[in-house]
Amino acid sequence: xxxxxxxxxxxxxxxxxxxxxxxxxxxxxxxxxxxxxxxxxxxxxxxxxxxxxxxxxxxxxxxxxxxxxxxxxxxxxxxxxxxxxxxxxxxxxxxxxxxxxxxxxxxxxxxxxxxxxxxxxxxxxxxxxxxxxxxxxxxxxxxxxxxxxxxxxxxxxxxxxxxxxxxxxxxxxxxxxxxxxxxxxxxxxxxxxxxxxxxxxxxxxxxxxxxxxxxxxxxxxxxxxxxxxxxxxxxxxxxxxxxxxxxxxxxxxxxxxxxxxxxxxxxxxxxxxxxxxxxxxxxxxxxxxxxxxxxxxxxxxxxxxxxxxxxxxxxxxxxxxxxxxxxxxxxxxxxxxxxxxxxxxxxxxxxxxxxxxxxxxxxxxxxxxxxxxxxxxxxxxxxxxxxxxxxxxxxxxxxxxxxxxxxxxxxxxxxxxxxxxxxxxxxxxxxxxxxxxxxxxxxxxxxxxxxxxxxxxxxxxxxxxxxxxxxxxxxxxxxxxxxxxxxxxxxxxxxxxxx
Numbered sequence: 270x271x272x273x274x275x276x277x278x279x280x281x282x283x284x285x286x287x288x289x290x291x292x293x294x295x296x297x298x299x300x301x302x303x304x305x306x307x308x309x310x311x312x313x314x315x316x317x318x319x320x321x322x323x324x325x326x327x328x329x330x331x332x333x334x335x336x337x338x339x340x341x342x343x344x345x346x347x348x349x350x351x352x353x354x355x356x357x358x359x360x361x362x363x364x365x366x367x368x369x370x371x372x373x374x375x376x377x378x379x380x381x382x383x384x385x386x387x388x389x390x391x392x393x394x395x396x397x398x399x400x401x402x403x404x405x406x407x408x409x410x411x412x413x414x415x416x417x418x419x420x421x422x423x424x425x426x427x428x429x430x431x432x433x434x435x436x437x438x439x440x441x442x443x444x445x446x447x448x449x450x451x452x453x454x455x456x457x458x459x460x461x462x463x464x465x466x467x468x469x470x471x472x473x474x475x476x477x478x479x480x481x482x483x484x485x486x487x488x489x490x491x492x493x494x495x496x497x498x499x500x501x502x503x504x505x506x507x508x509x510x511x512x513x514x515x516x517x518x519x520x521x522x523x524x525x526x527x528x529x530x531x532x533x534x535x536x537x538x539x540x541x542x543x544x545x546x547x548x549x550x551x552x553x554x555x556x557x558x559x560x561x562x563x564x565x566x567x568x569x570x571x572x573x574x575x576x577x578x579x580x581x582x583x584x585x586x587x588x589x590x591x592x593x594x595x596x597x598x599x600x601x602x603x604x605x606x607x608x609x610x611x612x613x614x615x616x617x618x619x620x621x622x623x624x625x626x627x628x629x630x631x632x633x634x635x636x637x638x639x640x641x642x643x644x645x646x647x648x649x650x651x652x653x654x655x656x657x658x659x660x661x662x663x664x665x666x667x668x669x670x671x672x673x674x675x676x677x678x679x680x681x682x683x684x685x686x687x688x689x690x691x692x693x694x695x696x697x698x699x700x701x702x703x704x705x706x707x708x709x710x711x712x713x714x715x716x717x718x719x720x721x722x723x724x725x726x727x728x729x730x731x732x733x734x735x736x737x738x739x740x741x742x743x744x745x746x747x748x749x750x751x752x753x754x755x756x757x758x759x760x761x762x763x764x765x766x767x768x
Contacts, residue, residue, distance in 0.1 A: 336384070586620055686722070
């Protein structure tokens with residue numbers, strides 16, 4: 270039966286090729302119908318020049334059961350045509366490579382029309398989008414975590430979490446760390462990709478932080494671990510070391526210490542935990558001197574100062590700040606937070622990294638005092654831009670979180686075109702060349718996926734590109750971060766000796 274269907278499809282392809290196409294070359298957009306909607310790629314998508322073939326997806330409310338897909342060049346000529354009985358389709362590697370080679374930086378059109386059967390000559394439904402393939406490629410891989418959800422399940426099944434390294438050009442990401450019994454969380458890399466820092470719950474110490482050199486392997490062992498609990502040991506405040514970050518040169522780490530957070534598991538796959546810091550100061554750890562010091566201007570106990578980001582030259586740190594809540598105040602507020610009758614919001618501030626004397630933190634215009642919660646700042650590698658998240662309230666796991674861009678010194682915030690409304694756009698990372706941004710989104714459901722967007726010299730982005738090959742079914746991909754290394758021969762695995 271499979272061979273019969275194959276020869277039937279070959280015959281039908283020839284028949285349809287002779288009987289016309291989905292859209293006339295003169296005016297294809299006028300023939301679009303409301304029944305068929307191409308869900309991916311989105312109109313005006315820009316693909317990296319070395320990305321693997323994308324999977325085209327659509328929804329069709331008509332009585333169509335078979336579909337014809339066409340890709341046309343800028344002059345209207347058909348450069349690829351295919352038939353399918355599924356509501357998704359992917360070009361072959363050979364077909365996609367041919368298009369990438371011959372039509373880079375040219376306008377292309379993807380059109381789909383639906384038929385009741387392959388033998389029908391009149392389509393019931395039609396849609397089309399425009400896209401292009403850039404001459405720009407992405408050589409740096411993306412480090413991310415693949416995790417089961419909900420969060421309560423993941424917390425009790427830590428060995429099921431995998432840390433992966435994925436490339437836009439390779440169909441198969443590499444699992445480089447798995448089976449870890451300790452909880453690994455926020456991570457960062459030095460700008461040259463040679464040093465890795467990661468929050469780990471080593472033993473009974475929630476403030477443990479591993480900092481390790483990267484070659485073909487990275488080693489997690491006791492000698493590579495420092496702990497934020499060593500700062501202010503006499504303090505009665507427990508320290509978790511939240512949302513830690515390495516400096517660009519890898520010498521320093523900065524984290525929120527003496528911290529406390531609103532935390533609760535939720536019975537919702539879209540947002541299965543509430544978590545955001547409500548108390549803490551920023552502290553610097555110097556790897557050379559093995560010493561700690563408070564970050565001037567970010568150590569006021571009346572505020573929570575958290576989620577820091579270094580400027581590429583190491584001169585500035587930008588961080589979210591909000592009025593601190595003590596334990597009793599937080600307990601009184603939790604039910605109101607849960608019900609939506611009370612809120613908690615952050616503004617972005619900045620301070621010089623190394624300064625003598627008293628420092629007054631500066632609010633970052635465009636990301637402060639705007640009636641919203643502003644968090645997750647990330648500088649572009651050239652230091653020109655900051656991309657940050659904006660949501661109505663709180664910080665992590667906010668479904669309304671969207672990506673905005675401002676000049677690094679502050680200015681008017683602009684919403685990026687890559688956002689998928691209402692489906693959490695968050696935890697973003699710039700490529701080393703500053704031309705692409707990776708981020709996490711729940712655009713296709715509760716299982717977070719990694720997406721890409723191109724950002725040009727004017728800070729304008731393109732519709733999002735899905736890296737659907739990064740994640741296995743019913744697992745979430747989160748905390749994506751570009752590393753300035755080669756995918757082919759560097760960081761092949763992380764050797765874990767902490768369990």
